[in-house]
Amino acid sequence: MTKLDRTDLKILQILQDEARITNQDLAERVSLSPSSCLQRVRRLESNGVISAYHAKVNLASVCRHVMCIATVTMKNHTREEFRAFEALINTIPEVVECVTVSGEFDFFLRIICPDMSSYLEINERLVSSVNYLVTINTHVVMNENKKFGAIDLSSLDEGG
Amino acid sequence: MTKLDRTDLKILQILQDEARITNQDLAERVSLSPSSCLQRVRRLESNGVISAYHAKVNLASVCRHVMCIATVTMKNHTREEFRAFEALINTIPEVVECVTVSGEFDFFLRIICPDMSSYLEINERLVSSVNYLVTINTHVVMNENKKFGAIDLSSLDEGG
């Protein structure tokens, strides 16, 4: 783990929300010269502190779609079945997120697909993956109240 | 809703994962001249098709933290209580995502905070918001199997 100083955190905070800011503007915002600002950004990139830059696309303007969140519970908690399920997930592009969790569920999935009938197909593939020893509950996203974008790094640093 | 042609979709697909690509390189990838490529990107931005550019920060390299997913069920499904809850969500930076869903739960929340004790504080604030007429179930994220980044636009267009 690299040590990050206050300036690095400022850079990260800005780039989280304005990833295409010019280096000159960024340098000014953090009170550095452009070259030393660039040096820090490059270091954050090569250290993996910044792992990627994403454009956020307003899907509604591209095409109709549905977003669902599915809770998944495996009947048998063997390593093999988990591995098999995770492997399957990675072959389905509509499954855009998968996390393993503690508690009554094993996974949360986020699935984005054109309509409910295509959702049902995906659901069937997921359920059949481990010989139907899997319970999936689906929740259609009706509204995105707060979207996952930037994280307030200061709320993490100072003990929330 | 703006009409998007094949080239726009290619641009969106690339920018989703490589938001800081230079316009020259982007132009080459989509077989356009730099100036007309830039024109398209600017149009996508001003139409809101591209809503933001985010740097993805590897939180583990910044500081210790926990990510939780919480399911929320309101006892009373009145508009006022929903509004109150949504308003509260927006005052808590550690709640980085909130969606309204159909099914047995009303909301899914994603919460990122320094540790479980700060999580408990946030939980208490959420529960007390509507006179404790709210049920929250917490799931600690143990592993991020597949992270939410780019969406395969072709899987949406062609009927999944």
Next chain:
DNA sequence: CTTGAAAAATTTAAGAA
């Protein structure tokens, strides 16, 4: 949409705090 020139930004290198 393309070309091509002007303006701006990025990147590199030399050297100071």
Next chain:
DNA sequence: TTCTTAAATTTTTCAAG
């Protein structure tokens, strides 16, 4: 080290076709 300055390179931007 990390920073700044300054020059060279590359990119962005805009006008004209």
